[in-house]
Amino acid sequence: MSKKIIIASHKGGVNKSTIAANLGLGFANDKKKVLMIDTDSQANLSKKYLKDNYRKVDGIYELLKGEDVNNCIHHTGYENLDIIPAKQQLSVAKKEMLLSMHGIQQQKLMRSLIPVIDKYDLLIFDTAPGLDIMTFNVFQFLDGTGLLIIPVVPDSNKIEDSDSIEGMNLLLEEISESIKAGENIKPRFKVLLTEVDNDEVSNEFKLITKSHFKEKAFITEIPFSAKHARRRDNFVIEKNRTKISRCYKQLIDEIKEEL
Ligand SMILES: Nc1ncnc2c1ncn2[C@@H]1O[C@H](COP(=O)(O)OP(=O)(O)OP(=O)(O)O)[C@@H](O)[C@H]1O
Ligand SMILES: [Mg+2]
Numbered sequence: 001m002s003k004k005i006i007i008a009s010h011k012g013g014v015n016k017s018t019i020a021a022n023l024g025l026g027f028a029n030d031k032k033k034v035l036m037i038d039t040d041s042q043a044n045l046s047k048k049y050l051k052d053n054y055r056k057v058d059g060i061y062e063l064l065k066g067e068d069v070n071n072c073i074h075h076t077g078y079e080n081l082d083i084i085p086a087k088q089q090l091s092v093a094k095k096e097m098l099l100s101m102h103g104i105q106q107q108k109l110m111r112s113l114i115p116v117i118d119k120y121d122l123l124i125f126d127t128a129p130g131l132d133i134m135t136f137n138v139f140q141f142l143d144g145t146g147l148l149i150i151p152v153v154p155d156s157n158k159i160e161d162s163d164s165i166e167g168m169n170l171l172l173e174e175i176s177e178s179i180k181a182g183e184n185i186k187p188r189f190k191v192l193l194t195e196v197d198n199d200e201v202s203n204e205f206k207l208i209t210k211s212h213f214k215e216k217a218f219i220t221e222i223p224f225s226a227k228h229a230r231r232r233d234n235f236v237i238e239k240n241r242t243k244i245s246r247c248y249k250q251l252i253d254e255i256k257e258e259l
Pocket of ligand 1 (some may be wrong): 226
């Protein structure tokens with residue numbers, strides 16, 4: 001049965017798409033057959049892998065409109081790595097889902113992906129910041145084979161004072177509620193510290209996060225990299241000798257134990 005990784009956060013700009021891109025390529029390099037699903041109309045993950053073509057091909061928007069899922073999957077050019085891309089129009093599909101006569105359609109994505117799910121070892125979902133109808137659709141995959149990764153970037157507020165823990169708790173509550181009622185599924189999640197610097201703010205934030213989340217925080221942390229802060233389109237995992245690529249590989253090892 002295929003495994004699922006979902007990367008989501010109530011916050012924007014916390015490296016969700018970068019993490020999805022690197023886990024996708026990392027697991028594919030590890031001989032796993034991976035399907036990445038971009039559910040964010042900003043389409044950053046799609047741009048990374050399909051360049052300008054992401055606009056021209058069928059993707060998640062068309063899938064939700066009833067297109068055959070096989071026509072919405074595209075090869076990235078990397079062995080074992082496919083993607084269902086997003087594009088701007090996805091926001092229209094989201095509105096239609098909300099306005100649907102049949103109530104909120106939280107199972108639509110799950111139903112559309114059924115024909116291909118077991119062709120892959122791993123499905124990786126990138127999501128839009130915050131909680132929207134598309135993200136609730138993605139949360140339906142958080143059954144026993146799914147792992148939610150919540151990235152968190154250290155900020156200068158102490159974590160007790162900031163909205164980080166509160167935001168994450170809200171996210172987790174919303175997920176539990178959104179998952180099929182009555183099945184009492186406890187979503188599996190882990191917090192990932194990212195853009196971690198070697199300074200007082202990061203050190204303090206790290207300590208507080210790890211003591212709050214304990215085994216629910218990854219041991220691996222992704223370091224801050226000034227180079228990545230400036231560029232939007234690089235795949236760090238390919239550059240084997242950099243510290244950040246070593247961290248992504250270590251993260252993959254940790255996830256393998258979890259899945
Ligand atoms: N380790 C890192 N250190 C510094 N900057 C990073 C690092 N990883 C990614 N970035 C940069 O941080 C920015 C935000 O990353 P990304 O787009 O992955 O976040 P996101 O959570 O997907 O954002 P959004 O909520 O808008 O979808 C990008 O410019 C990216 O290149
Ligand atoms: Mg993103």
